[in-house]
Amino acid sequence: MSTETEEQKYEKYYVPEQSPWPIIGAVGLFVLAFGAGHFIQQSSGKVGNDGSFGWLIFLFGLAIMIYMVWSWWRDTIRESMSGLYSEQMDRSFRQGMLWFITSEVMFFAAFFGGLFYARALVVPWLGGEGANAMTHAILWPDFIPQWPLTETPDGRTTQAMGPMGLPAINTAILLTSSWTLTIAHHALKDGNRATLLNYTVITAMLGIIFLGLQVWEYHHAYSEMGLTLGSGIYGSTFFMLTGFHGLHVTIGTIFLIVLSIRCSQGHFKPENHFAYEAGAWYWHFVDVVWLFLFIFVYIL
Structure with missing residues (x-):
């Protein structure tokens, strides 16, 4: 009886499973920053003559970030709709x-x-x-x-x-x-x-x-x-x-x-x-x- 009382006293707290999205987000941010910096250098003429390479890296990093945010929010919505929270x-x-x-x-x-x-x-x-x-x-x-x-x-x-x-x-x-x-x-x-x-x-x-x-x-x-x-x-x-x-x-x-x-x-x-x-x-x-x-x- 005392065990049931303790369980009723403290509500359950949902602990999600291990997620790949934080590390994917970190990689995406690195690629994003690297591409932006390289694009600025190229555009200023300090590295090469064209900023297209850095621009492509920037877009690739942005795509990673969009994928990470979309996937992470998708998982959060599923958890919420499942009544886990x-x-x-x-x-x-x-x-x-x-x-x-x-x-x-x-x-x-x-x-x-x-x-x-x-x-x-x-x-x-x-x-x-x-x-x-x-x-x-x-x-x-x-x-x-x-x-x-x-x-x-x-x-x-x-x-x-x-x-x-x-x-x-x-x-x-x-x-x-x-x-x-x-x-x-x-x-x-x-x-x-x-x-x-x-x-x-x-x-x-x-x-x-x-x-x-x-x-x-x-x-x-x-x-x-x-x-x-x-x-x-x-x-x-x-x-x-x-x-x-x-x-x-x-x-x-x-x-x-x-x-x-x-x-x-x-x-x-x-x-x-x-x-x-x-x-x-x-x-x-x-x-x-x-x-x-x-x-x-x-x-x-």
């Missing part, structure tokens, strides 16, 4: 996702910090603020410290990307996508499978539209505005922040597409759907980052 495993997944999003917050905080440093400190220093008056007078006497920095100290000029037009439309799209995803999440909790699937698909489509409009915005910046990565500190910070955010939107959109496929196959239950919640957390995080981007990069 306990509540403790669910809590572990939640903690892992929270720490991952925390690391992403720090990632973007570093870039926003770089933007603040350039705007609030570097540009005024170049304009002669504080003890830098003599440096300004000797090196760049005609430099006007302003933001956006559309004219660099060496005389290069560009145009600033305003908030109206495509940026405002993309902001509306992302805000709408958070709303549609929230509807889908509540439908999942209520057991409404049709609404769940429809609004998850709509959210994924909004993500695709956002990415398409951002590509259009980049094309407009390069071809018509002269705003490029080489356009001084303004151009580099603009593309660094919006580009990394676009990468995260791409990952989130892929996440939503996978969730849509799983919803169509009857996955997720009102009482067991952490994978869906993880996708929702990530997407809402991406939306919040865009709001900060829209304010500090496009408006201010």
Whole structure:
């Protein structure tokens, strides 16, 4: 009787079998990094005359990584659908996702910090603020410290990307996508499978539209505005922040597409759907980052 009580007191914790995916992922990352480094060397002319060899190695490493991620998630989904996971495993997944999003917050905080440093400190220093008056007078006497920095100290000029037009439309799209995803999440909790699937698909489509409009915005910046990565500190910070955010939107959109496929196959239950919640957390995080981007990069 005491043995049964002890078994009831402690829930079972699933320990998966040995998996080949960690070592395959390590090999894939090595090949990926090796190919990228070799491609950069070749493209710069330091090794050979053509970067195609390094590019092929990079693509091979990327293929290994995609295969590893696909296979590992496939096994995880099978284990979850088989009812092998306990509540403790669910809590572990939640903690892992929270720490991952925390690391992403720090990632973007570093870039926003770089933007603040350039705007609030570097540009005024170049304009002669504080003890830098003599440096300004000797090196760049005609430099006007302003933001956006559309004219660099060496005389290069560009145009600033305003908030109206495509940026405002993309902001509306992302805000709408958070709303549609929230509807889908509540439908999942209520057991409404049709609404769940429809609004998850709509959210994924909004993500695709956002990415398409951002590509259009980049094309407009390069071809018509002269705003490029080489356009001084303004151009580099603009593309660094919006580009990394676009990468995260791409990952989130892929996440939503996978969730849509799983919803169509009857996955997720009102009482067991952490994978869906993880996708929702990530997407809402991406939306919040865009709001900060829209304010500090496009408006201010």
